[in-house]
Amino acid sequence: MTHLLDVRDLVVHYGTVTAVDGVSLTLEPGETLALDGPSGCGKSTTALAVLQLRRPDAGEVRFEGVELTSLTERELRPLRPRMQPVFQDPYGSLNPRHRIRDAVAEPLKVQGRWTEADGPTRVAELLDRVGLAPSYGARRPHELSGGQCQRAGIARALASDPRLLVLDEPVSALDPSVRAGVLNLLADLQDDLGLGYLFICHDRAVVRHFADRVVEMRDGRLVT
Amino acid sequence: MASSDILLSVRDLRIAFHGVEAVRGVSFDVRPREVLALVGESGAGKSLTARALLGMAPRGATVNGEIRLDGSPDLAAARGRRISLVPQDALSALSPVHPVGDQLAAAVRSVHRVSRREARARAVAALDRVGIPDAARRARAHPHEYSGGMRQRAVIAMATLNEPDLVVADEPTTALDAERREQVLRVLSEQREAVGAALLLVTHDLDVVRDHADRVLVMYAGRTSELGPTHTVLGQPRAPYTAGLLASLPQDGPRRRRLPTLPGTPPAPGELPPGCAFAPRCPLATDHCRSEEPETRELDGRLVACHHPDRIPDDTATLFEEEQPA
Known part of the structure; x- marks a missing residue:
């Protein structure tokens, strides 16, 4: 059976430090796998290696059955839209000079899927999908609250029609009251679109309610 | 003394x-x-x-x-x-x-x-x-x-x-x-x-x-919403805002994918609604709330700024349960 994501014996070195030391995990469509553990345990490096933003030093990453680590950048390019990251700091992950609608339109333009006729409609749909009124499209990140900004980041990730979202502490920087709303949005999107979530989070209470399965990392390895 | x-x-x-x-x-x-x-x-x-x-x-x-x-x-x-x-x-x-x-x-x-x-x-x-x-x-x-x-x-x-x-x-x-x-x-x-x-x-x-x-001290839109001993305020909140903050925390008990939420966002300074600043987000808000900002007053061992503190149910989370999506 083909998994959405099948990671085997992943290893990442930073100089002499082994940040990720033989991590294996699988993820199915529509499933949330939480990756829990203290700061510095290798959670975020695992996320980057899965996305091939940091090429792993050993191991395999199969995404929808395709082994990624042996592919060239050029070969990866058509696959990249299907696996999208959402980061912790919603302000830091959006260009402060770009209006929200331009940030959401950018993936469409880069991927050659933008037309003057349909593009703006698609952007409006995406903003609506994440619960942002159309007027927010004209704003810049600093004019949004943290929760609204994180919704914009999610809208941009959705613009690529992904199958997998790698969510790196997506609600850790948010007020609890806002956090619940963003988590509910992610739950809705998963139900409607069948997305797989690799969900990095160190908040046990959030993980317990939101994730289908949890694996814990410590010193670069999975704790069993 | x-x-x-x-x-x-x-x-x-x-x-x-x-x-x-x-x-x-x-x-x-x-x-x-x-x-x-x-x-x-x-x-x-x-x-x-x-x-x-x-x-x-x-x-x-x-x-x-x-x-x-x-x-x-x-x-x-x-x-x-x-x-x-x-x-x-x-x-x-x-x-x-x-x-x-x-x-x-x-x-x-x-x-x-x-x-x-x-x-x-x-x-x-x-x-x-x-x-x-x-x-x-x-x-x-x-x-x-x-x-x-x-x-x-x-x-x-x-x-x-x-x-x-x-x-x-x-x-x-x-x-x-x-x-x-x-x-x-x-x-x-x-x-x-x-x-x-x-x-x-x-x-x-x-x-x-x-x-x-x-x-x-629970603050909302630059004012005191509720102030008192921690176990009193968090144990049985009398301000709907405190109740909303508590409801949006992941609770113990059975797993549930969707959490109760506090709808909306706090108003920006200078864009306050008339009356109670929390009224647009409050499930208990009445016309009175939308026209007159409540003063803080003493109630059950804490200070609270709300016109209807007595209407908060004992199980405060139920106030903010979202209606099931159709």
């Missing part, structure tokens, strides 16, 4: 930017050695309030109202000495180009006329007290050579080494993971108790409040 029960008193504190009030008349006391938590969403004015106590309101802010320490309105000499700050971001609070020990020693010498050698010894002892391993050697290291948790402990050492009466901690654990958060809070409360200081703890984490605060 009454005055010695109160270390710091704040009356009708107002902080405005270009005539727009972000803090709109907040009053509270801090008692000696107590932990008072200041909670609310981003933009509620809690950090502004805390900073104003230290005379650190941002440039361009107009601060009005009365702040007294031991009955005296002259806080200039007390700031940095009797009142100290543990900032949110330890990395930017420390100078990157000076060894940590030198920075603590400078803080000692800014208050006490002691020799460099003595100041240095006190700095190392302070680092040792907060659990920095091999403190004498670590004192010579720069902040970038410290881990995030160690840096936060170093600023706690700096904030307590001159034995202040009040420590103001502005979101001291927001940037830390769960394990380090507990460690930093433990160190903070140990040091606070050792020097006999009170603590004003600014946070948006209600779990932290429950575990560490004697009393809690």
